[in-house]
Amino acid sequence: MIELRPQTIEEARAQLSQLGREKKTCAFLGSGTKLMLGALPRTDAQLRTAGLARIVEYEPADQVVSFEAGIALAALQNALAKERQRLSLDPPFAAKATLGGIIAAASSGPRRMRYGAVRDLILGVSIVRSGGELARSGGKVVKNVAGFDLPKLVCGSLGTLGLIAAATIRVHPLPEAEASLIVRSLSSEQVPQLLDKIRAAQIEPAAMVASRTGPDRWDVAVLFEGFEAGVKQQEAKLRAVAPADRCDPWADHAALRERGELRLKISALPTALPQVESELFSRLPGARAAWYPTLGLGFVSMDAAPIAAELEFARRSFRVVVEAAPAGSTLDRWGPPPQSLRLQKAVKARLDPEGLLAPGSFVGGI
Amino acid sequence: MPPRTESQDRRAPPPHDLDEQKPGGTQAHFESPSKRLPAEVIARFCAAVGEENVIREPEDLRVYEADGLATYRVTPGVVLLPATSEEVSQVVKIARAAGLPIVARGAGTGLSGGAMPVAGCALIGLSRMKKFLEVDLRNAFVRVQPGVTNLDVSKHIAADGWYYAPDPSSQSVCTIGGNVAENSGGAHCLKYGFTVNHVLGVRMVLSDGEIVTIGGPTLDEPGYDLLGVVVGSEGLLGVVTEVVLRILRKPEATRTFFATFPSNEEAGNAVSAIIASGIVPAAIEMMDTLAIVAAKAATGVDWPEVGSALLMDVDGPLAECEHTSQRAIELARQCGAMEIRVPRDTAERELMWKGRKSAFAAVGRISRNYLVQDGVIPRKEIARVLKEISDLGTKYGLRVANVFHAGDGNLHPLVLFDARVPGEEKKAEEMSGDILRICIRYGGSITGEHGVGSDKSAYLGEMFSEPDLEAMAQVRCAFDPDNVLNPGKVFPTPRLCGDKPGIYKPHAAELSGQAERV
């Protein structure tokens, strides 16, 4: 195995060019927190992005930052915090994960409810293609429709289209105030009903996470962010809608997203929680589960167990992706491929014609 | 490919009103009329969509010769008005078999020639596809056909207290399909994002007639984010036949104010100061003197003819809104605002916004002709760039009106000219191109929302390198390997999909001792 640790983008280009000429396969690694997701394929080479970790340009007044992709989210947040700004992404492994890895895995957390996912915040990207060619797309301004939007295409591509070498992303001011409240012990029917009430009352949380406390029991955490006056008013309005206490559930939630030998991600309609409860959560004894009520995303964390049958059953009604599984697991990671698989394959074949980048690790065998 | 003159043409639609955007510019450049289609091809189209939905008489075809960029006209071979995804698929297959290029068209309000026909093409008009297929408020989405207009989406759900956020000024006529193709923005996209942030899924017909679904009401479909690249692809990747849109609950409160400044410099500084303070305005729009004069003439707003003005909305929970609007007003004053006007009621607020949203058309009141430009710069450079643009105007001897989305640095300089004066149109075109070069020089973009289309393809090559464009072109090839959908648009030079990308050859020095073998 060839291990590559480029210190500059030019160096990475030279390395990928050489691999291209020798027709050698390659996979990319940030800090390695999401290895399970794409089941890192056996390749001739591995390129680690740790040496590509510079902030290239940061213009607080424009609220955009450009960086090399090996930079850790935590390091970037530190730099932004000095200007009272932040990247409004709160994916799992926030302490270790690199931006390149977060983009490549399209990973997101509860604040996606207000601020969107990586795809919604990314503005520009430079990728090194197999063969070493550098291709830029997007830009460093917040609004731009010139050319095709490849920054979005590489979000979630798990290193199969090119090395994400550098990117530009939109940042936000740090909120002046925040408050977290919890509404306890709702059924899976009541969770979407709580959301109905929140909307009816025109309350605008920044994030909501329902945590499963027992069979068909959920505690719903609600995060408010903004200016002091607004946060106070919203807190009061929420309390008028449902009994709520102050709480701090976020570390617990992060643990659920990061730990457990077996981790699943569910995607369904927000109102489908009762069905997800009965067709999946209730069938996985000992599992911990969380649900993002506005996004319709669920997360399961558990010890290793034979769950192939449960998975197959659940996949008849909604989407389940295996985000982490013990080594040697034979679980089908992605479930049924999307209807656009032919197009997906064509995109891969066009951008990596020799099939040298992380072959076989992606959806539908891409 | 339409015949291209040396300079690019960005003539705006005839001014005054959106309804009057039918082709009608002066000195149009015509593509020579194409041959009539063989009768059996016409017969197949008629069988697919019904005789009354196949437009083929020369005088009827003329209606479709141009989009909002009315100067260039090309006659389509035939116009088809299908009603369903299946009909679109059939029409595409028939066109392919007959060897016709295919161009999709929504309302034809695009300002970059995106929906301008390719000579002799099969133009697919989506205007009959206006159905709401699904409305699901609890799950916050609607599923619509592409011919539904932008404003109709919001109207359809307004009674329940919901709306669709992206709001192009053309929203009462432009279609969701056109919005998807252009990734359209609007004044309120600063806080809420552009079309791409609100499209959850599409159904589309590919260049071989296959109907494919990408994304949908549930998030995170496994695989590449094809939706991200389909939105904004200007009709080159497929014909969109259904769209799933994210909708939003209306905010509790909106606060609007209008602030006047001695010059663009103070107004630009106010924009920066407000945004730096942590406020995310729902919208923050800037107008210079000429734009104010035009808006007054067209809509009867009683704005003072000052150097520059801002129109700003904040929205959200009431207490937050009260706080941020107060704070923004203070900041505007600190930056030199002369007068702050707060609308007394909804009617007054709506009039203010009408003044802003009709500003393009309004410029027709003060100039016989004008070009609408669309470029983006980093927000903090607004004052400096506006000064450069005004210097350009002096150099060329032309007036420029500015009315634009200041919050995201999306400029819309309107270059005023009189086509009756020999050479003035050409000067205006040159100046308009120079403005794009300024945007590129400041690290910005040649288009923030109007798209590249047939109008700006040459400038795309100034903004991006050959390898950048090559990667984008490969994506087009993945969707449309035979280059039949909207051919000749967006990319500066025609490309075939056969060529494989070459391997980058590094300098020998770059290679020395860098691959560390373990």
Ligand SMILES: Cc1cc2nc3c(=O)[nH]c(=O)nc-3n(C[C@H](O)[C@H](O)[C@H](O)COP(=O)(O)OP(=O)(O)OC[C@H]3O[C@@H](n4cnc5c(N)ncnc54)[C@H](O)[C@@H]3O)c2cc1C
């Ligand atoms: C007065 C005025 C104000 C404007 N203000 C704004 C503004 O504030 N913000 C903004 O972003 N734009 C604005 N525009 C530009 C224009 O309205 C938008 O680009 C709009 O989205 C175009 O929609 P349309 O239905 O008219 O599309 P068309 O002009 O018909 O087509 C535009 C492009 O979309 C493609 N297309 C259309 N339908 C489909 C489909 N179903 N599938 C695939 N491709 C399709 C066409 O091929 C073409 O390339 C303005 C235009 C005018 C005239």
